[in-house]
Amino acid sequence: MNLINILDYTGTLAFAISGALTARYKRFDWFGAAVIAFVTAIGGGTLRDVLIGTLPVGWLRHSAYLWLIVLGVVLVLMAGRTLEKMRHTMHLFDTIGIAVFSLIGLEKTLAAGLSMPVAIILGAVSAVFGGVIRDTLCNETPLIFSRDVYATVCLAGGVVYALLLQRGFSSSVAGLLMVGSIILLRVLAIRLRWQLPQA
Amino acid sequence: MNLINILDYTGTLAFAISGALTARYKRFDWFGAAVIAFVTAIGGGTLRDVLIGTLPVGWLRHSAYLWLIVLGVVLVLMAGRTLEKMRHTMHLFDTIGIAVFSLIGLEKTLAAGLSMPVAIILGAVSAVFGGVIRDTLCNETPLIFSRDVYATVCLAGGVVYALLLQRGFSSSVAGLLMVGSIILLRVLAIRLRWQLPQA
């Protein structure tokens, strides 16, 4: 288990908690909370695996994801109010999540023999589509379509990766700097209230 | 054509009718009714087949499903009011549907070489996700996230199957008892108004 694994699991747990908290806010029952936690945590990666065709999708073969999501749901059921108060900490974990999911998505897409522009897009899809499915199932307009630069920083991170690779950096250095730049940009975006213009 | 086949077809027809009735209630046109009947009847199994990677998905290869769904739509178009009054009978068929779909989903997942916990989950997904997609397309918050123990009984049935198999029962006995316990639990759940606590 290396650094990427640890960050991947951190992100999965953070996404599961964020999903279960949304379900709690919508007054869903335990089962609804579990479903929303699930789709939030594995929705993006699942869509990527399906589009690429690496089936069965990843979380069916590695039960660690399953138990992490169950853990996230149990935490929200037992300590939902506390977790809601830890909004800033959760936000940080969530940011780690989108950064690592973007990198993993990009590398899996390249490993499947697809082009770099496609890999950058599927990296961002891996990071943000769980949230899109969560919002759609909760009958809300997806947040990322109108709120700050959430998804754009994932695309920017992918461009950083591509540029570094082109200049001869190894994929592990490029990956580390991609994750770092997504976290940095995301924190800056929130602090400085960056917004994309309306269409 | 064995018992499972007959029950599978019964469930498919019941789900198609339930979908077309929802569309009728939402004042969709004939085409909308057909689409909603379709996704209700084959949505769960389709999602399972896609996640596992047994493609083309089942209903593309066995036209019986296609014609059963068309039959369900025609029945609703011709006798929608009567079918709406038969709510209790429809409920029973629907319950048979989720029980059989859970079993078929579980067995197909095991046959694909995946683990028992995953098979239990994909069994429930096969049974209930058609309804989730129906509600999402109808711009409603999915019923199963807040209403009674609809999906939980499918998971419970899967646990029954796993325990029986572990104790040395054959898969056909385990399957029969799984279907029976889902139907029983579902009927009890409605009679006794079982509810999951809110998250």
Add this chain to the structure above:
Amino acid sequence: MNLINILDYTGTLAFAISGALTARYKRFDWFGAAVIAFVTAIGGGTLRDVLIGTLPVGWLRHSAYLWLIVLGVVLVLMAGRTLEKMRHTMHLFDTIGIAVFSLIGLEKTLAAGLSMPVAIILGAVSAVFGGVIRDTLCNETPLIFSRDVYATVCLAGGVVYALLLQRGFSSSVAGLLMVGSIILLRVLAIRLRWQLPQA
């Protein structure tokens, strides 16, 4: 690059523009507009490819689609008001789009060894499901479930194709007449305000 290619690209661009215009109307930001343009343009074909199992899905392997969609988004961002005024021209391109997407979807399904009824259905799915996903992500009830005969003409076009093939016509003649009859029926449907009865 033959006629079908040109019409396919025309349809993709028209669908991307229609998606971005919807996002503009919903006041999404640039990123949201790009996502909606994407799912509108490639949603139907993606669903078809996933159901059949021809993965990775088409647009991941042919970057022309990617750049056409980006072009559509840029056009809307730079000249959205003008494009909105060109509603009738856009409608024509959109009609060309559904006609060609239906034909391509039908032929890809047959090429995968599936039956003609399934091919007719997946042809229509290819043509209209991008719009369904667009509306669902925008938190709207999909237009095609209640508005005119949008999807029905795609199915009718597929029936025309099947009948012509049966009578010994070549697949290219059948395809051309399928596209022509979808465009004709669609224009007639709008002019004469054809409506399907409510369910």
